Amino acid sequence: MxxxxxxxxxxxxxxxxxxxxxxxxFGVGILLPFMSPGDRDRRAVINTIGPFWDGNxxxxxxxxxxxxxxxxxxYATLFSGFYPLMLCMIVALMFRGxxxxxxxxxxxxAWRSIWDWSIFGGSAxxxxxxxxxxxxxxxxxxxxxxxxxxxGFFDLFNPYALLCGLTSCCIFTxxxxxxxxxxxxxxxxxxxxxxxxxxxxxxxxLSAIFIVCTFLQTDLFQRLGINPGIVPVFSVLALISVxxxxxxxxxxxxxAMSSIAIAFSTFTIFRGLFPRVLVSSLxxxxxxxxxxxxSSSYTLGILSIVALIFLPVIFLSQGWSYWIxxxxxxxxxxxxx
Amino acid sequence: xxxxxxxxxxxxxxxxxxxIFVPLTLGLSxxxxxxxxxxxxxxxxxxxQLTKFWGRLFLINFAVGVVTGIVMEFQxxxxxxxxxxxxxDVFGVPLAIEALFAxxxxxxxxxxxxxxxxxxxxxxxxxSIWIVALGSTMSALWILVANSFMQSPAGYRMAVNxxxxxxxxxxxxxxxxxxxxxxxxxxxGGIVTAGFLVIAISSWHLVNGTKERRAFETSLKFGAIxxxxxxxxxxxxxxxxxxxxxxxxxxxxxAAEALWNSENPASFSILTIGDEKExxxxxxxxxxxxxxxxxxxxxxxxxxxxxxxxxEYTARFGPGNYIPxxxxxxxxxxxxxxxxxxxxxxxxxxLYRVIRENYSFSRPAGRVLLWxxxxxxxxxxxxxxLAETGRQPWVVFGLLKTExxxxxxxxxxxxxxxxxxxxxxxxxxxxTVTEIVLIKKYAAAGLEGAE
Numbered sequence: 001m002x003x004x005x006x007x008x009x010x011x012x013x014x015x016x017x018x019x020x021x022x023x024x025x026f027g028v029g030i031l032l033p034f035m036s037p038g039d040r041d042r043r044a045v046i047n048t049i050g051p052f053w054d055g056n057x058x059x060x061x062x063x064x065x066x067x068x069x070x071x072x073x074x075y076a077t078l079f080s081g082f083y084p085l086m087l088c089m090i091v092a093l094m095f096r097g098x099x100x101x102x103x104x105x106x107x108x109x110a111w112r113s114i115w116d117w118s119i120f121g122g123s124a125x126x127x128x129x130x131x132x133x134x135x136x137x138x139x140x141x142x143x144x145x146x147x148x149x150x151x152g153f154f155d156l157f158n159p160y161a162l163l164c165g166l167t168s169c170c171i172f173t174x175x176x177x178x179x180x181x182x183x184x185x186x187x188x189x190x191x192x193x194x195x196x197x198x199x200x201x202x203x204x205x206l207s208a209i210f211i212v213c214t215f216l217q218t219d220l221f222q223r224l225g226i227n228p229g230i231v232p233v234f235s236v237l238a239l240i241s242v243x244x245x246x247x248x249x250x251x252x253x254x255x256a257m258s259s260i261a262i263a264f265s266t267f268t269i270f271r272g273l274f275p276r277v278l279v280s281s282l283x284x285x286x287x288x289x290x291x292x293x294x295s296s297s298y299t300l301g302i303l304s305i306v307a308l309i310f311l312p313v314i315f316l317s318q319g320w321s322y323w324i325x326x327x328x329x330x331x332x333x334x335x336x337x
Numbered sequence: 338x339x340x341x342x343x344x345x346x347x348x349x350x351x352x353x354x355x356x357i358f359v360p361l362t363l364g365l366s367x368x369x370x371x372x373x374x375x376x377x378x379x380x381x382x383x384x385x386q387l388t389k390f391w392g393r394l395f396l397i398n399f400a401v402g403v404v405t406g407i408v409m410e411f412q413x414x415x416x417x418x419x420x421x422x423x424x425x426d427v428f429g430v431p432l433a434i435e436a437l438f439a440x441x442x443x444x445x446x447x448x449x450x451x452x453x454x455x456x457x458x459x460x461x462x463x464x465s466i467w468i469v470a471l472g473s474t475m476s477a478l479w480i481l482v483a484n485s486f487m488q489s490p491a492g493y494r495m496a497v498n499x500x501x502x503x504x505x506x507x508x509x510x511x512x513x514x515x516x517x518x519x520x521x522x523x524x525x526g527g528i529v530t531a532g533f534l535v536i537a538i539s540s541w542h543l544v545n546g547t548k549e550r551r552a553f554e555t556s557l558k559f560g561a562i563x564x565x566x567x568x569x570x571x572x573x574x575x576x577x578x579x580x581x582x583x584x585x586x587x588x589x590x591x592a593a594e595a596l597w598n599s600e601n602p603a604s605f606s607i608l609t610i611g612d613e614k615e616x617x618x619x620x621x622x623x624x625x626x627x628x629x630x631x632x633x634x635x636x637x638x639x640x641x642x643x644x645x646x647x648x649e650y651t652a653r654f655g656p657g658n659y660i661p662x663x664x665x666x667x668x669x670x671x672x673x674x675x676x677x678x679x680x681x682x683x684x685x686x687x688l689y690r691v692i693r694e695n696y697s698f699s700r701p702a703g704r705v706l707l708w709x710x711x712x713x714x715x716x717x718x719x720x721x722x723l724a725e726t727g728r729q730p731w732v733v734f735g736l737l738k739t740e741x742x743x744x745x746x747x748x749x750x751x752x753x754x755x756x757x758x759x760x761x762x763x764x765x766x767x768x769t770v771t772e773i774v775l776i777k778k779y780a781a782a783g784l785e786g787a788e
Binding site for chain 2: 047050051052054055057058061062064065066068069070071072073075076077078079080081083084086087090091093094097098100101102105106147148149150295296298299302303306307310311313314317318320321324325334336
């Protein structure tokens with residue numbers, strides 16, 4: 001396997017980590033206004049992701065810097081071409097990031113309400129926009145021979161991409177709801193269960209439409225072939241099974257299943273993309289691939305050593321953090337945020 | 338307004354605002370870690386209260402530092418796509434280490450530290466804030482590896498017909514002499530920023546007759562020592578960095594000194610009003626020989642002037658204007674050095690009082706100590722303005738001009754840039770004001786407010 005392929009896989013892993021982890025804290029943020037109007041309750045909800053959300057967001061930063069380093073053209077074309085999308089995403093993430101810290105710092109209900117809605121919007125907007133971005137990446141965008149994006153605003157926000165955005169938003173909401181069933185107690189827990197079931201229905205419906213549209217709009221299915229292997233099939237089965245786990249009150253299993261659904265569908269999308277990283281809708285020859293977008297093999301080699309050393313450190317330290325804060329949060333827990 | 342101007346304006350806004358928060362994060366993480374270590378060693382409740390007090394302010398500031406950093410991470414690709422294509426191969430490793438190591442341990446262990454007060458054993462809890470401090474320091478180091486490459490390229494070769502720089506020697510990139518002058522300078526800048534905030538808030542409580550007198554005396558003691566060490570380091574590191582710049586970017590030094598013609602021995606400007614078009618003084622007060630002393634630690638030595646360097650660069654790089662904005666470089670240098678000198682004097686005064694254990698300050702002295710917390714910010718901002726504008730017209734010195742690094746106007750147009758610039762400017766002002774309001778509130782609330 002060549003270094004370019006290794007780095008394509010590593011970036012897939014980083015994206016998967018990001019969707020898997022930040023996915024549930026986006027979901028918790030989206031559900032915040034619908035869990036309970038009470039301030040103590042809301043604090044309990046926010047504190048279920050309190051120790052984790054910032055560490056989860058670093059997966060996104062890592063995606064960005066790994067793309068910059070391993071595939072500079074991918075990074076440059078994607079981020080400059082998706083300018084309005086990236087701008088919305090950054091502004092949303094900025095509001096969200098400070099909201100967690102600022103919210104509890106004043107007693108005033110209007111102040112708390114501003115930051116509650118910042119958490120909601122700051123979670124919902126990126127949850128939608130990542131779907132929009134991925135849809136455009138696999139469907140293709142106008143890229144010219146010099147690797148520059150030539151489309152406009154509505155080339156990005158096309159119906160298929162918006163559908164994908166709604167789907168990703170619903171799946172993250174489900175993932176977050178399931179996380180809440182695992183991490184809350186009493187009335188909050190019952191509420192999370194209700195919301196999780198509703199989110200599941202919406203996610204199932206949208207996913208079905210999304211799969212059909214993806215078949216019509218992209219070459220993903222042709223590339224996966226007649227026998228796509230077990231991964232895409234399992235991602236669908238895992239999503240379906242979330243409902244049964246919830247019915248059995250097996251919150252941990254339900255979370256494992258929604259995690260598998262997210263991880264396996266991310267993997268499927270990137271496998272369909274490989275070895276391209278950005279598809280040109282103008283001319284297949286102008287697509288960015290892992291070869292024409294990559295850094296030199298010297299740089300990729302050193303990057304690989306860096307990943308080899310630090311990825312285990314990340315897994316261990318974040319794993320340890322999840323282990324320390326494994327208890328459920330109740331309204332009587334001491335809260336930081 | 339063309340896209341180059343707007344993109345530069347946006348970079349200036351986002352970088353300067355980001356660097357309002359980052360040095361405080363750097364300095365305050367280490368400071369909080371020192372206090373908590375004192376708590377673990379002595380078991381005294383006072384240190385625990387102080388750790389929580391400064392930790393609270395640290396967290397408020399940290400949040401803003403993180404979100405302004407997200408913009409920095411992505412705007413290279415968004416606004417400077419051609420630059421990203423050019424440097425990606427070189428920046429890859431330092432930025433990957435920054436994210437995969439520094440940012441991860443910083444944010445993960447910050448979560449553990451924030452929420453772990455009653456869960457973790459004391460020593461482990463203190464260790465986690467040290468890891469946060471290590472993460473902050475490492476992120477500064479690795480982003481400066483990238484910046485040092487822009488200031489003084491090392492360990493690379495030009496490839497693809499000059500369309501990109503490729504790293505060929507990682508150790509040359511990491512042991513770039515520029516980095517090892519710049520990193521101590523930036524780190525010391527972080528230490529003084531935190532040190533002066535600690536001096537300001539502690540002395541404010543002491544002047545205003547706090548009930549928690551003993552704790553804030555301790556706080557002032559730690560703060561004064563910290564600020565003094567930082568001030569000394571920042572002056573020494575700055576001096577070393579300037580001597581390094583004479584070798585790598587003499588034009589930046591000449592512009593910072595408004596030195597139009599080469600001089601030997603060279604004089605140091607106290608006040609110059611110059612004519613940038615004609616490249617001459619309108620009015621100037623200069624100290625003979627002082628610039629040679631600063632440059633070479635000797636009364637002799639030639640410092641090249643702007644005119645001669647322009648001739649040299651034209652011969653080396655082809656026709657063009659290689660002179661940065663002299664008025665910006667000159668005044669940012671003066672603000673930085675002026676603020677630095679004042680910091681050294683004030684931290685010395687605070688240290689003197691601490692050694693004498695005399696903590697009763699008069700109202701005017703209290704006012705000076707309170708407002709001195711602005712000095713490090715003046716020095717930090719003007720230092721970066723000098724570093725980045727003094728390098729112009731280059732974005733990567735000698736290799737890529739700024740105008741060649743910007744995203745093509747067909748991809749990122751004027752309207753998009755104008756919108757993002759306005760949004761970021763508005764948002765950053767909002768965040769800065771909110772942070773100041775909250776820091777004031779929690780600083781004034783004293784130790785009990787942090788519980």
